[in-house]
Amino acid sequence: MRKFKEHGFHPRTHLGQNFLIDINIVEYVVRSAELTRDDVVLEIGAGTGGMTTFMAREAGHVISVEVDRDMHSLATHAIAPYDNVTLLLTDALKNKNHFSPLVLDEIEKQLAVSPNRRLKLIANLPYSIATPVVSNLVATELPWIRMVVTIQYELGLRMQARERQSHYGALSVWLQSQCDVEMIKQLGPTVFWPRPKVDSAIMLITPNAEKREKIKDRAFFHSFARRLFGYRRKFIRSVLVGMFRKELTKPQVDEVLAEMEIEHNVRAEQLKTPTIVEMATRFQDKIAAVAALDEQ
Secondary structure: OHHHHHHOOOOOHHHOOOEEOOHHHHHHHHHHHOOOOOEEEEEEOOOOOHHHHHHHOOOOEEEEEEOOHHHHHHHHHHHOOOOOEEEEEOOOEEEOOEEOHHHHHHHHHHHOOOOOOEEEEEEEOOHHHHHHHHHHHHHOOOOEEEEEEEEEHHHHHHHHOOOOOOOOOHHHHHHHOOEEEEEEEEEOHHHEEOOOOOOEEEEEEEEOHHHHOOOOOHHHHHHHHHHHHHHOOOOHHHHHHHHOOOOOOHHHHHHHHHHOOOOOOOOHHHOOHHHHHHHHHHHHHHHHHHHHHHHO
């Protein structure tokens, strides 16, 4: 807070700026990252550069992204002693579905330094972009091996929710279909400045290759999961008939459900993530088979 007062800076609420000011929590995040010299760290939300410098001492390279020009100026001074930090003044996201090309280019550049390099996302994420940042990284083909991120507590509950729980949804399924997701610490408002009105959480997310291999087409699956939970209170048959009304008849939808022994009156929120993965594959195969018959 002293730095902000000295420079006359004020947090910008529209950017979701809540700065992590508890040094013990900063150290906990960095320790949980398990950094080595083979790691390229992506940090989104550099703030004053405090956590950036902690990570620079242990990682091979840190790519820190800051959209606020004032914060970028503060962070620039903090990282001056380190030659293994790239500080970008840009928005981390091009749009809600894609990272900024500038960020992606820098990641590729740093990964190319050595075949042993791997990517880790370690960040106190602004609440407003936490979902797309995490979701988009999972969607990429980048060789990421770990995420340790502070996010809003309720979002953390959504990420790790299981079927039949109130927070279970498309995000839960998307992440858990490819990753192991764990909330490793809950944080109260007092460790941030300004203090948010809600609790936060530190999430540990690691890729799970065995899970991911069961997804036939990740783009199709991503769309399938989002659409499936778009009408979470409707019965599954009704949702699927509407989703694939241009590709499949009602009897063809019923055939897939019968093969999976799924009742028509269950809802998406009652289905386990592996079941939804299998369902997406079966419907993709069914659509392909019907289309092939139509062409004959």
